[in-house]
Amino acid sequence: xxxxxxxxxxxxxxxxxxxxxxxxxxxxxxxxxxxxxxxxxxxxxxxxxxxxxxxxxxxxxxxxxxxxxxxxxxxxxxxxxxxxxxxxxxxxxxxxxxxxxxxxxxxxxxxxxxxxxxxxxxxxxxxxxxxxxxxxxxxxxxxxxxxxxxxxxxxxxxxxxxxxxxxxxxxxxxxxxxxxxxxxxxxxxxxxxxxxxxxxxxxxxxxxxxxxxxxxxxxxxxxxxxxxxxxxxxxxxxxxxxxxxxxxxxxxxxxxxxxxxxxxxxxxxxxxxxxxxxxxxxxxxxxxxxxxxxxxxxxxxxxxxxxxxxxxxxxxxxxxxxxxxxxxxxxxxxxxxxxxxxxxxxxxxxxxxxxxxxxxxxxxxxxxxxxxxxxxxxxxxxxxxxxxxxxxxxxxxxxxxxxxxxxxxxxxxxxxxxxxxxxxxxxxxxxxxxxxxxxxxxxxxxxxxxxxxxxxxxxxxxxxxxxxxxxxxxxxxxxxxxxxxxxxxxxxxxxxxxxxxxxxxxxxxxxxxxxxxxxxxxxxxxxxxxxxxxxxxxxxxxxxxxxxxxxxxxxxxxxx
Amino acid sequence: xxxxxxxxxxxxxxxxxxxxxxxxxxxxxxxxxxxxxxxxxxxxxxxxxxxxxxxxxxxxxxxxxxxxxxxxxxxxxxxxxxxxxxxxxxxxxxxxxxxxxxxxxxxxxxxxxxxxxxxxxxxxxxxxxxxxxxxxxxxxxxxxxxxxxxxxxxxxxxxxxxxxxxxxxxxxxxxxxxxxxxxxxxxxxxxxxxxxxxxxxxxxxxxxxxxxxxxxxxxxxxxxxxxxxxxxxxxxxxxxxxxxxxxxxxxxxxxxxxxxxxxxxxxxxxxxxxxxxxxxxxxxxxxxxxxxxxxxxxxxxxxxxx
Numbered sequence: 001x002x003x004x005x006x007x008x009x010x011x012x013x014x015x016x017x018x019x020x021x022x023x024x025x026x027x028x029x030x031x032x033x034x035x036x037x038x039x040x041x042x043x044x045x046x047x048x049x050x051x052x053x054x055x056x057x058x059x060x061x062x063x064x065x066x067x068x069x070x071x072x073x074x075x076x077x078x079x080x081x082x083x084x085x086x087x088x089x090x091x092x093x094x095x096x097x098x099x100x101x102x103x104x105x106x107x108x109x110x111x112x113x114x115x116x117x118x119x120x121x122x123x124x125x126x127x128x129x130x131x132x133x134x135x136x137x138x139x140x141x142x143x144x145x146x147x148x149x150x151x152x153x154x155x156x157x158x159x160x161x162x163x164x165x166x167x168x169x170x171x172x173x174x175x176x177x178x179x180x181x182x183x184x185x186x187x188x189x190x191x192x193x194x195x196x197x198x199x200x201x202x203x204x205x206x207x208x209x210x211x212x213x214x215x216x217x218x219x220x221x222x223x224x225x226x227x228x229x230x231x232x233x234x235x236x237x238x239x240x241x242x243x244x245x246x247x248x249x250x251x252x253x254x255x256x257x258x259x260x261x262x263x264x265x266x267x268x269x270x271x272x273x274x275x276x277x278x279x280x281x282x283x284x285x286x287x288x289x290x291x292x293x294x295x296x297x298x299x300x301x302x303x304x305x306x307x308x309x310x311x312x313x314x315x316x317x318x319x320x321x322x323x324x325x326x327x328x329x330x331x332x333x334x335x336x337x338x339x340x341x342x343x344x345x346x347x348x349x350x351x352x353x354x355x356x357x358x359x360x361x362x363x364x365x366x367x368x369x370x371x372x373x374x375x376x377x378x379x380x381x382x383x384x385x386x387x388x389x390x391x392x393x394x395x396x397x398x399x400x401x402x403x404x405x406x407x408x409x410x411x412x413x414x415x416x417x418x419x420x421x422x423x424x425x426x427x428x429x430x431x432x433x434x435x436x437x438x439x440x441x442x443x444x445x446x447x448x449x450x451x452x453x454x455x456x457x458x459x460x461x462x463x464x465x466x467x468x469x470x471x472x473x474x475x476x477x478x479x480x481x482x483x484x485x486x487x488x489x490x491x492x493x494x495x496x497x498x499x500x501x502x503x504x505x506x507x508x509x510x511x512x513x514x515x516x517x518x519x520x521x522x523x524x525x526x527x528x529x530x531x532x533x534x535x536x537x538x539x540x541x542x543x544x545x546x547x548x549x550x551x552x553x554x555x556x557x558x559x560x
Numbered sequence: 561x562x563x564x565x566x567x568x569x570x571x572x573x574x575x576x577x578x579x580x581x582x583x584x585x586x587x588x589x590x591x592x593x594x595x596x597x598x599x600x601x602x603x604x605x606x607x608x609x610x611x612x613x614x615x616x617x618x619x620x621x622x623x624x625x626x627x628x629x630x631x632x633x634x635x636x637x638x639x640x641x642x643x644x645x646x647x648x649x650x651x652x653x654x655x656x657x658x659x660x661x662x663x664x665x666x667x668x669x670x671x672x673x674x675x676x677x678x679x680x681x682x683x684x685x686x687x688x689x690x691x692x693x694x695x696x697x698x699x700x701x702x703x704x705x706x707x708x709x710x711x712x713x714x715x716x717x718x719x720x721x722x723x724x725x726x727x728x729x730x731x732x733x734x735x736x737x738x739x740x741x742x743x744x745x746x747x748x749x750x751x752x753x754x755x756x757x758x759x760x761x762x763x764x765x766x767x768x769x770x771x772x773x774x775x776x777x778x779x780x781x782x783x784x785x786x787x788x789x790x791x792x793x794x795x796x797x798x799x800x801x802x803x804x805x806x807x808x809x810x811x812x813x814x815x816x817x818x819x820x821x822x823x824x825x826x827x828x829x830x831x832x833x834x835x836x837x838x839x840x841x842x843x844x845x846x847x848x849x850x851x852x853x854x855x856x857x858x859x860x861x862x863x864x865x866x
Binding site: 101110113124 | 772
């Protein structure tokens with residue numbers, strides 16, 4: 001709270017900035033009179049959902065708007081009193097990376113795969129500071145040390161693919177700070193990372209802000225991150241700033257309806273404490289009585305190996321199993337939440353129970369052991385178990401009408417005639433909250449949330465008993481996510497569906513599950529009822545996972 | 561690396577054996593009779609039969625093939641029917657000329673292709689891009705001899721900058737190398753263009769721009785090496801294409817290489833020479849691919865790790 005005591009001049013001020021997109025129908029405004037100030041030494045969070053213009057704002061400040069499609073129509077961007085929006089290309093080049101630096105969302109793809117870490121780190125230093133060989137390398141080494149990378153000297157010689165996601169993001173931060181910029185823009189810097197790694201990176205950013213005296217613009221969709229990091233907050237929606245102010249007032253007394261909506265949609269860990277089942281959504285009576293029924297899915301001693309392939313001249317390498325000794329059961333109408341970080345084997349487990357990867361051990365889908373079945377014999381089993389994938393954009397064929405996509409499983413399994421199938425499609429679309437006219441339209445006409453509803457309808461087409469949902473809401477905005485989760489709960493109630501719900505998100509798992517299994521390194525480290533796992537975790541790892549989730553309440557901010 | 565070489569050596573031997581078998585079968589299935597060609601039109605049936613026996617052509621096909629293989633294992637490619645000399649020596653004498661032509665042709669193709677491809681990608685949608693795309697389309701679809709005739713007409717006849725044909729001075733190499741490379745350059749320009757456009761949209765190029773680097777550095781240091789990865793593999797495969805081009809170009813320009821040797825041999829049904837040239841070409845293709853496999857990890861550290 002020290003930043004607001006006196007009133008130093010802003011480091012960066014954006015004033016009534018308008019950006020137009022070039023479309024075949026003429027210019028379309030994507031940023032409309034966006035104004036905010038960044039004060040010295042503060043962290044300003046720009047929050048909003050996809051399409052809110054938060055990333056366009058950051059690219060405009062960097063002078064990195066794609067020339068072919070976006071241009072600044074009016075307004076000004078001033079960095080320490082210097083107007084940036086009208087600088088020539090070469091003048092802007094000397095600002096970029098030197099006065100304003102940026103860290104991007106995707107650490108896995110943001111580093112050049114064919115250049116060593118050292119070469120990528122030193123080139124900006126050489127470019128802006130004019131330092132020569134040895135000096136630049138010394139700075140690079142110091143920077144890697146500052147972001148707490150182990151063995152910094154060795155890392156300089158390594159290539160990006162040899163580092164983990166968290167380490168690459170540390171390298172990106174080191175690179176951004178190496179020329180001591182006045183402003184650091186971080187665009188969703190931790191979105192692609194595991195929660196425990198996210199916690200480390202956020203802590204590092206706080207620490208470096210002090211050390212390097214940089215002001216930070218942090219762009220995020222995650223209100224938990226906002227609550228942990230921000231001094232002040234700018235809330236954006238559809239290219240406009242709908243509200244801005246100090247972090248405490250925003251969270252405690254949001255003025256704009258959109259801000260209130262956004263905060264209400266944020267899943268909070270512990271919000272469902274004291275209950276055994278997910279919240280009821282519909283009003284219809286529960287289908288089936290789970291206690292007496294036999295399990296829809298029973299898994300015993302599941303083990304999956306990847307990459308065991310032998311060639312002509314090479315013996316197959318004995319790999320570490322991706323999943324080993326995994327056992328669980330799911331009853332009709334119930335959800336098992338499978339939670340873990342990347343590489344924990346949770347997605348592999350999801351694929352194995354549908355017979356999509358080779359495995360050993362026993363997997364009984366609706367009482368039928370799928371282990372010894374051939375692809376052809378698997379077909380009838382697939383009617384009882386379906387899958388919903390993570391990316392609603394990639395999992396629908398762009399050239400197939402939505403109705404045809406939903407009808408496809410019916411055709412494959414030979415269910416009903418043409419008109420019955422059409423009725424079924426219309427019924428499914430209604431159930432997932434879309435109109436029957438959606439059937440003749442194509443995927444690109446729908447938003448991400450609508451597409452995921454279409455994927456759900458497709459999975460439901462053959463009347464399955466079990467649905468494996470692999471990170472099914474991870475790609476959706478929070479408000480959309482909440483509605484899709486509600487839909488899934490409602491369908492569970494009315495159709496007696498069982499879910500194997502795979503997610504990295506503790507809050508989502510808590511909301512959806514009856515039982516929870518925590519995975520790490522291919523094994524289940526803790527399993528129990530939701531209440532037992534979330535309210536009384538036995539394993540230190542489970543506790544660490546829960547502690548790393550940013551709490552969307554600035555008053556409970558962990559002391560940095 | 562030693563393991564890779566050993567594996568490739570075994571593969572090469574198997575490939576050459578396969579090529580030898582298929583070519584041998586095809587050549588002997590031809591309706592043309594080498595013995596009659598050698599004997600001449602006025603020869604009697606007796607003379608033809610004598611020649612046939614002399615060359616071993618009266619033996620069963622499998623026996624002939626076995627005899628040929630035995631020679632091959634001892635490094636003997638047989639004797640030419642028409643020229644009555646050792647095929648190995650004939651090819652060895654002409655190989656350097658062909659290698660010079662190929663090296664120059666590939667250099668023209670790759671340098672021109674990469675240059676135009678990068679230019680088109682960077683100026684995407686502009687005049688240069690459209691011009692390069694159209695020119696490369698012409699290049700891809702035009703036959704080699706048309707290019708040869710055009711180049712000859714403009715640079716040898718009208719302008720008289722370069723000799724019409726022959727071999728000896730660097731000036732002699734220019735037109736054949738251009739003929740060989742210029743059409744293929746269209747291919748490479750298209751490949752490089754699409755690879756570059758793809759790479760320029762990658763996150764790491766955005767990172768490079770965010771660092772404030774110059775366009776030249778972004779294009780040549782960050783983007784191009786990544787765009788060249790698929791192109792390197794392409795060059796290895798392309799050597800096969802090149803060999804067939806060499807036959808035409810050497811014939812048109814009177815270039816004393818193995819292409820011309822093959823051209824004459826085909827007209828005379830001189831089977832040992834055709835076999836020899838085919839095997840040498842197959843070897844060149846295999847070696848080209850091996851070279852590409854060795855080069856790729858030098859550019860791409862991700863392959864090195866494996």
